[in-house]
Amino acid sequence: MEEVLLPVLTACGLPVRRSRIQLQRVVSRPRALSLWGLELDCHPFPHCIIRNFIQSDSFTENLQRELLDLNFHEKSNDLYKFNQSDDLKKRKEPHITGLRAGLFGRFRSWLGEVLGIELEPTVDISCAKYQYTDVLLCHDDELEGRRVAFILYLVPPWESSDGGTLDLFSTDDHFQPHSVVKSLVPSWNTLVLFEVSPISFHQVAEVLSEDKCRLSLSGWFHGPSLERPPRHIEPPFPRSPHLPRDETLLLEWLNPLYLDVDYQSQVQQEFEDSSEIQLKNFLKEEKFKEVSEALRSTDFQWTKQGPPNRRCYEVASLESFPQCVSACWELLCSEAFFLLLSNFTGLRLHYLSPSDEDREEEKDQEYEEEREATGSSGYTPSANKNNKGPSTPVCVGELRRWAHGDYTLLHDGDSSRAEYALDLLLTLSCPDWQTEFGGFTSYVANEEDEELLMVYPEENSLALVYRDKETLKFVKHINHRSSTLPIGDSCRRAVYDFSFVYYE
């Protein structure tokens, strides 16, 4: 392996060292630099592209063969969908072993010398296979010890129209990713390196080719981490108490079934057992049609939401709502609707809703027991609640449009701020939507990646989910399969929903 890498190293060694000096001058006036098939660029963050990395063609082909023979496992969560190989740290295949030794041996020493930092011998490498609709969304790679990321591509001839590009993001004043400013098209036997830092935001764009396989080896050289600026905390969305609107609004808008008191108590029983319920045909048919048509035909002002390491979808601005959509919005914020939700869920979303004395007592008892058990007064939520007296229930909502490429991600900051809440999702237009398109809401247990519940988009269906502090949610990336819906009526390729959250 030394022999294979050596020509590359000697070819790169000199120019890289020389260019580093030039690079410092380049930083203020960011420009790319290209020498001996090696490209260095500081924009949007330091990265380097080395073409024809392995000199021996037969070595590279054998390496590819060994990798394709490995077992692959499907990996899928909020951030990604792709297939990963068995751990490469222990594999004994000759070419995998050779590359591993070369990368984490001499190449690492050389790289450390070039960068002027001590890179540790820690071996951190895996093989990934991305095929049609696979993706890795925007993130910064930061994890204890990772200092330089590398990716070696073993792909067939590849065009940017095949997707699967390595996209690099610029960042804003809060060190949050802003937009893709550079896309690297993968190519056979090309190695890409970049510095892992608080601004190294990147993604693997969705693979759009239906038959090409994007095979790559990737990993990290470990070393002393860079200092991290404090995490940017997003200001919370303002929450509002209910609007003073009475029951006539419910009579006008809702399927009468849901106003039947007996049916409401059935719903409540089911909800209390499972903390979630799906109410089909929720709006009256004619109201549902009216709102759906308005959504498709009206010139709403849709605004893309970001930053891309957290979310990507569109929200309609309230001012642009036509009358019937405003009315539907008001319905969901109305006093009568807060009361209805109390009836459906047993939650206290209105001061008139029956207070559940038993439940409060239970909580207090739990609190006392906990105090005794831990011997501390560290557990305070219910104590706080008692001190504050009854709080005013509030809500926050959005009218959203989801289409190809949209998603939301879980975020490190989310778990610390998670609260008890009632999520409401009223899905309007999504004809012919299929599960395999993505776009479903997935609830997961905090820290554990364990899937608790999925809510699939379904027309005129109201989903209610009660979340505790251990539960987080994301909307799965909507992939290219959604584009197979009929062309012409672009609204058929989108999901529209009202998303509200209610707090007791």
Ligand SMILES: *[C@@H]1O[C@H](CO)[C@@H](O)[C@H](O)[C@H]1NC(C)=O
């Ligand atoms: C990915 O892994 C899954 C599960 O092991 C397998 O069923 C699927 O065929 C794999 N896909 C590819 C492209 O290897």
Ligand SMILES: *[C@@H]1O[C@H](CO)[C@@H](O)[C@H](O)[C@H]1NC(C)=O
């Ligand atoms: C809630 O239930 C109570 C009785 O249990 C009923 O009187 C009231 O009308 C219901 N509220 C709504 C908004 O349906």
